[in-house]
Amino acid sequence: xxxxxxxxxxxxxxxxxxxxxxxxxxxxxxxxxxxxxxxxxxxxxxxxxxxxxxxxxxxxxxxxxxxxxxxxxxxxxxxxxxxxxxxxxxxxxxxxxxxxxxxxxxxxxxxxxxxxxxxxxxxxxxxxxxxxxxxxxxxxxxxxxxxxxxxxxxxxxxxxxxxxxxxxxxxxxxxxxxxxxxxxxxxxxxxxxxxxxxxxxxxxxxxxxxxxxxxxxxxxxxxxxx
Amino acid sequence: xxxxxxxxxxxxxxxxxxxxxxxxxxxxxxxxxxxxxxxxxxxxxxxxxxxxxxxxxxxxxxxxxxxxxxxxxxxxxxxxxxxxxxxxxxxxxxxxxxxxxxxxxx
Numbered sequence: 001x002x003x004x005x006x007x008x009x010x011x012x013x014x015x016x017x018x019x020x021x022x023x024x025x026x027x028x029x030x031x032x033x034x035x036x037x038x039x040x041x042x043x044x045x046x047x048x049x050x051x052x053x054x055x056x057x058x059x060x061x062x063x064x065x066x067x068x069x070x071x072x073x074x075x076x077x078x079x080x081x082x083x084x085x086x087x088x089x090x091x092x093x094x095x096x097x098x099x100x101x102x103x104x105x106x107x108x109x110x111x112x113x114x115x116x117x118x119x120x121x122x123x124x125x126x127x128x129x130x131x132x133x134x135x136x137x138x139x140x141x142x143x144x145x146x147x148x149x150x151x152x153x154x155x156x157x158x159x160x161x162x163x164x165x166x167x168x169x170x171x172x173x174x175x176x177x178x179x180x181x182x183x184x185x186x187x188x189x190x191x192x193x194x195x196x197x198x199x200x201x202x203x204x205x206x207x208x209x210x211x212x213x214x215x216x217x218x219x220x221x222x223x224x225x226x
Numbered sequence: 227x228x229x230x231x232x233x234x235x236x237x238x239x240x241x242x243x244x245x246x247x248x249x250x251x252x253x254x255x256x257x258x259x260x261x262x263x264x265x266x267x268x269x270x271x272x273x274x275x276x277x278x279x280x281x282x283x284x285x286x287x288x289x290x291x292x293x294x295x296x297x298x299x300x301x302x303x304x305x306x307x308x309x310x311x312x313x314x315x316x317x318x319x320x321x322x323x324x325x326x327x328x329x330x331x332x
Contacts, residue, residue: 023238027299027301030298030299030302031299031301031302031305034302034305034306034309035305037309038305038306038308038309038312041309041310041313042309042312042313042316045313045316045317046316049316049317049320052317052321053320053321053324056324056325071262071265075258075262078258079255079258082251082254082255082258083251085251085254085288085292086247086248086250086251086292088292089242089247089291089292090244090247092294093241093242093244093247096239096241097241190239193239197294200292200293201293204288204289204292204293205293207288207292208284208285208288208289211254211281211284211285211288212281212285214258214261214281215261215265215277215278215280215281219261219262219265219277220265221265221268221269221273221274
């Protein structure tokens with residue numbers, strides 16, 4: 001969708017009137033997205049700070065809690081998310097190069113891998129639920145009675161952190177559907193790829209959160225014995 | 227306003243080479259494998275710092291290359307550095323309290 005014209009009154013259909021040109025609009029939206037991500041960094045950071053205080057206080061309970069996780073499912077999901085980040089980056093690249101269907105395919109691939117991640121997560125949640133590892137009245141783990149309340153606290157952090165992360169993934173998947181449609185319509189190209197770039201910023205941020213959650217929740221040393 | 231724009235300035239497009247994206251991807255995959263491998267050995271007090279360092283390196287790679295921050299404007303850098311600075315304040319001040327309660331009454 002290239003607009004080549006010498007008419008001073010004509011402008012790109014997606015140029016908002018309050019911006020001088022597409023370059024300025026692109027820079028402003030990138031900056032705005034990073035402002036939002038700054039709030040997200042502090043949002044997850046706050047929960048992680050509380051997680052670390054309790055981890056220092058109850059190291060044994062944290063190791064036992066991490067041992068309740070199937071570490072290789074977390075490892076597979078980490079790789080799946082990294083692949084989805086690669087396809088997201090390639091979607092942005094295709095948009096920059098004006099490759100319409102290339103953008104569509106890479107966005108579909110990103111949605112596909114994101115869905116696999118959520119599917120694995122749903123399996124893990126169902127398993128934890130059956131094993132009585134959901135905090136509250138249904139919490140059943142009691143192998144070491146003295147540590148049970150602290151293991152329950154670890155599981156509270158586990159559900160909160162992975163739940164907030166999964167919520168971000170679901171929102172990202174919804175956004176991807178919208179972007180696949182827009183890319184299909186040919187909205188994006190070398191002069192207007194900003195929205196795809198910003199979709200990418202969100203997706204990569206969610207990937208980064210998981211990069212930290214994986215070792216924090218699955219790989220505490222002494223945790224997995226088999 | 228003599229220089230009224232008669233054509234639109236497109237954003238400055240910096241297309242990252244495919245090799246860069248794939249190299250970053252492989253580095254992230256190797257980092258994941260190293261994280262799992264390191265957690266299998268008893269490294270005493272070093273298990274946690276190693277996991278943190280690998281995760282941080284992975285995050286920096288994603289931010290610089292996948293998120294294109296390496297080509298971003300100075301203003302974007304300021305926002306990113308400031309956000310991690312505040313995250314640092316959040317952690318350092320909180321731990322300065324909790325980790326120094328030597329009487330162990332948390």
